[in-house]
Amino acid sequence: MTCDILAPMQPLREMTAAQARAVRYVLMDIDDTLTTEGKLPAESYAALWKLKEAGLTVVPITGRPAGWCDLIAREWPVDGVVGENGAFVFWEAEGKHMRSITHPTAVRNDAPALSRVLERALAEVPGCRIARDQFARLYDIAIDFAEEEPILPLSDALKIKAICDEEGVKAKVSSIHVNAWMGDYDKLTMSLHYLSERFGYDDARDRETVVFAGDSPNDEPMFAHFPRACGVANVTRYRDMMKRLPAFVASREGGAGFAEIAAAILEKRSL
Secondary structure, X not given: OOOOEOOOOEEHHHXXXXXXXXXXXXXXXXXXXXXXXXXXXXXXXXXXXXXXXXXXXEEEEOOOOHHHHHHHHHHOOOOOEEEHHHOEEEEEEHHHEEEEEEOOOOOOOOOHHHHHXXXXXXXXXXXXXXXXXXXXXXXXXXXXXXXXXXXXXXXXHHHHXXXXXXXXOEEEEXXXXXXXXXXXXXXXXXXXXXXXXXXXXXXXXXXXXXXXXXXXXXXXXXXXXXXXXXXXXXXXXXXHHOOEOOOEEOOOXXXXXXXXXXXXXXXXXXX
């Protein structure tokens, strides 16, 4: 079961109390979902705490690098973090020991095909650049088109994605980067594996207990899979680039939109 292709997104207020009470897991993208214009607002960080304190399992699912994910797993109120678009998951176990799972097909980011992608992108798409967080990445390369200036149009991101396709490299467009990697995984693959291995999640039984919140095309596998997926309002910018959209959409963008989603879940659970 997946969300219908191009089915209209419902306003968040249409989520029912019964649907909210069924939620056990809240997964979310980070950039432009938890954050707003590159910053983590107090209200979205507070929303993570409220979800965690309500007894829900909270897991960010991000394209950000391993170096960031180690910090997030240690210092945020979360139950783990899936990083580099599904290459791995980190979590803090008892005794503050860090644990991880790496996807068996993940390939280190010094692979020749990834080097060719980067060389071509820099030559063929003027203004794009290697992302500043590349030093902290293990398995992918991130090509920045909108995190730092100059802000390039989405059409340039699609040119970079086309280069990846031509070189036989997997790639996804986020709100800020084009991420490219070699392994056979994505955000959804590792999310399902982690929930199953650590929390006993059964996808056939438990899919409607998951809310995923996101904003852009690299979240599309999650939107397609989870019938309670939610978008922050800025997801509408990318609707022409996606075949699968979230079931619900917030009225606000970025971190304010995520706080709205969290509040809706918690308020409706109490009805």
